[in-house]
Amino acid sequence: xxxxxxxxxxxxxxxxxxxxxxxxxxxxxxxxxxxxxxxxxxxxxxxxxxxxxxxxxxxxxxxxxxxxxxxxxxxxxxxxxxxxxxxxxxxxxxxxxxxxxxxxxxxxxxxxxxxxxxxxxxxxxxxxxxxxxxxxxxxxxxxxxxxxxxxxxxxxxxxxxxxxxxxxxxxxxxxxxxxxxxxxxxxxxx
Amino acid sequence: xxxxxxxxxxxxxxxxxxxxxxxxxxxxxxxxxxxxxxxxxxxxxxxxxxxxxxxxxxxxxxxxxxxxxxxxxxxxxxxxxxxxxxxxxxxxxxxxxxxxxxxxxxxxxxxxxxxxxxxxxxxxxxxxxxxxxxxxxxxxxxxxxxxxxxxxxxxxxxxxxxxxxxxxxxxxxxxxxxxxxxxxxxxxxx
DNA sequence: GTTGTTTGCCAACGCTTGTTGGCTTAACTG
DNA sequence: CAGTTAAGCCAACAAGCGTTGGCAAACAAC
Numbered sequence: 001x002x003x004x005x006x007x008x009x010x011x012x013x014x015x016x017x018x019x020x021x022x023x024x025x026x027x028x029x030x031x032x033x034x035x036x037x038x039x040x041x042x043x044x045x046x047x048x049x050x051x052x053x054x055x056x057x058x059x060x061x062x063x064x065x066x067x068x069x070x071x072x073x074x075x076x077x078x079x080x081x082x083x084x085x086x087x088x089x090x091x092x093x094x095x096x097x098x099x100x101x102x103x104x105x106x107x108x109x110x111x112x113x114x115x116x117x118x119x120x121x122x123x124x125x126x127x128x129x130x131x132x133x134x135x136x137x138x139x140x141x142x143x144x145x146x147x148x149x150x151x152x153x154x155x156x157x158x159x160x161x162x163x164x165x166x167x168x169x170x171x172x173x174x175x176x177x178x179x180x181x182x183x184x185x186x187x188x189x190x
Numbered sequence: 191x192x193x194x195x196x197x198x199x200x201x202x203x204x205x206x207x208x209x210x211x212x213x214x215x216x217x218x219x220x221x222x223x224x225x226x227x228x229x230x231x232x233x234x235x236x237x238x239x240x241x242x243x244x245x246x247x248x249x250x251x252x253x254x255x256x257x258x259x260x261x262x263x264x265x266x267x268x269x270x271x272x273x274x275x276x277x278x279x280x281x282x283x284x285x286x287x288x289x290x291x292x293x294x295x296x297x298x299x300x301x302x303x304x305x306x307x308x309x310x311x312x313x314x315x316x317x318x319x320x321x322x323x324x325x326x327x328x329x330x331x332x333x334x335x336x337x338x339x340x341x342x343x344x345x346x347x348x349x350x351x352x353x354x355x356x357x358x359x360x361x362x363x364x365x366x367x368x369x370x371x372x373x374x375x376x377x378x379x380x
Numbered sequence: 381g382t383t384g385t386t387t388g389c390c391a392a393c394g395c396t397t398g399t400t401g402g403c404t405t406a407a408c409t410g
Numbered sequence: 411c412a413g414t415t416a417a418g419c420c421a422a423c424a425a426g427c428g429t430t431g432g433c434a435a436a437c438a439a440c
Contacts, residue, residue, distance in 0.1 A: 006407080007417070026298035028218035032398065042419050047399060107294045107348050108216035117351055125353075143345065143353030144365060150349075151341015155333065158297050159340075161307055163315075163333030171379060175334060178376075179369045186368075189361060196437085197387070222428065232389050237429060 011049050013039040018046075018060040023097040027057060027105040027112060054111065061105070061112060063098045063119060067127040078131060079181025084173050086149050090157055091169060103150070103158055120146045128184065137188060144183040152176060201239050203229040208236075208250040213287040217247060217295040217302060244301065251295070251302060253288045253309060257317040268321060269371025274363050276339050280347055281359060293340070293348055310336045318374065327378060334373040342366060 017038035021030040032053055036043040050056040073081050089096060102119075105112035125142040129135050152172075155164040207228035211220040222243055226233040240246035263271050279286060292309075295302035315332040319325050342362075345354040 010417080026218075028216070029298055031396080033396090041417095043398085044400075044420085045418065048417085053398065104297045107297045107344075108219055113349050116349055120351055121353070139353040140357065143351055143357070146351055147341040147345045147354060147366075148338055148369070149341070150344055151337040151339070154297075154340055154344060155337045159303055159306055161310055161333055161336055163311070163329040164337060167330065167333070175373070175376075175378070176337075178372065179338070182368065183365070186365075188365070200387080221426080223426085231387095233428085234390085234430075235388065238387090243428065 007049075010039065010041055010045065014041070014046055014049060014056070015060060018056050019097050019101055022057065022060055022101045022105060025104075027109040032056075057105070057109075057111065061098065061101050061115060063102060063115065065119060065123050067123060070127055070131045073131070075131070075185065076181070078184050079179070080173065080177040082145065082184075083149075083177045083180050086152075087169060087173055087176075090153055099153065100157060103153060120150070132184060140188060141183055145180050148176060148179050148183065197239075200229065200231055200235065204231070204236055204239055204246070205250060208246050209287050209291055212247065212250055212291045212295060215294075217299040222246075247295070247299075247301065251288065251291050251305060253292060253305065255309060255313050257313060260317055260321045263321070265321070265375065266371070268374050269369070270363065270367040272335065272374075273339075273367045273370050276342075277359060277363055277366075280343055289343065290347060293343060310340070322374060330378060331374055335370050338366060338369050338373070 014035065017035045018030075021035050021038065032043050032046050035056075036046050039046075046056060050059055068081060068085050070078060070081065090099065102112050102116050106116045107113070120142065121139070124146060125139045128142050128145075129138040132138050132141055152164075155161045156167075204225065207225045208220075211225050211228065222236050223233050225246075226236050229236075236246060240249055258271060258275050260268060260271065280289065292302050292306050296306045297303075310332065311329065314336060315329045318332050318335075319328040322328050322331055342354075345351045346357075
């Protein structure tokens with residue numbers, strides 16, 4: 001490795017262990033001691049490197065959705081593009097536990113909730129601003145899209161509702177894409 | 191009141207306080223001591239009446255969706271009927287904190303998750319079995335409906351994403367109904 | 381009015397939590 | 411090789427947790 005000083009190495013080990021624990025247990029049930037044990041070091045090391053449990057969580061939950069650029073996507077493919085990106089990110093396995101970290105903790109931890117609000121209020125709305133008809137509608141459409149995307153992730157990867165888990169990826173993408181496409185380009189008024 | 195013995199009264203007070211705490215803080219962050227303080231009694235009373243924190247949660251989260259009978263609903267109104275019922279139950283305010291109790295705790299508490307799976311796997315699928323074309327598809331369609339319904343509740347009432355909170359009820363029902371209608375009666379294959 | 385039963389509070393136990401300070405060893409610097 | 415710095419561990423702290431057993435007061439029954 002290029003420049004992994006000894007401290008950087010354990011620092012990274014702590015972060016990896018923290019992400020895993022936060023992802024499977026949520027914020028409250030995760031203990032510093034368990035993280036330290038997973039990382040093979042002493043609990044006090046965690047404090048030295050990250051200051052506090054809150055500080056560690058902030059570092060572990062620092063997230064960027066990396067949404068694809070939508071400007072060049074044909075209008076009728078917007079929904080599918082977003083949903084495919086979303087689903088594949090989740091199906092990608094353990095390489096990316098960041099989303100489940102946030103989702104699991106956001107229902108009880110205000111810091112996590114605030115970050116989810118930021119991610120979905122800013123990142124998604126911004127990605128959409130350039131492609132929706134009326135830029136003023138971007139936040140609303142981003143919100144509607146969020147309900148479907150987060151609901152899907154919640155049911156499939158957190159709650160693990162059996163019929164939702166059983167859906168094959170292609171059917172899932174095809175079915176949900178239509179919904180998202182309508183939220184992006186359909187009428188908004190009642 | 192008709193037959194409220196002294197003990198029934200405090201029993202109910204404990205349950206009400208517990209529901210409120212579980213609804214706002216989730217299972218892990220809620221303490222027996224806080225519930226007892228809210229109910230104006232001693233923590234040990236909670237144990238006497240409900241055995242343990244788990245027992246209290248089970249009693250506080252005992253939920254019935256009371257889904258409307260769908261057999262007589264015109265086929266093209268199924269989505270709207272379900273969504274309207276769902277949204278109005280949530281908008282009903284504090285009279286019914288049961289759903290938010292479950293939703294807030296289900297991401298970190300396996301007991302709560304299991305109950306949500308049961309409610310949405312059994313109650314919803316059962317309500318749908320009589321109205322969908324192919325009964326074998328009922329669980330899958332119930333699952334898809336769940337992703338949208340739970341996602342909506344999550345974004346609007348738990349995470350409180352601003353644009354989702356800002357949506358007026360009529361627009362919300364109209365927009366989401368179309369999605370649910372399609373999940374109920376549209377094609378399923380990719 | 382005395383007896384037995386419920387209803388409640390108090391005090392404490394045992395445990396786990398996040399967090400801290402000091403000590404020991406290893407690594408680098410001159 | 412001597413000396414400074416970093417990395418790590420150990421032990422302990424104060425606080426909070428769920429939970430328990432025993433004791434005082436209120437009530438009910440006879």
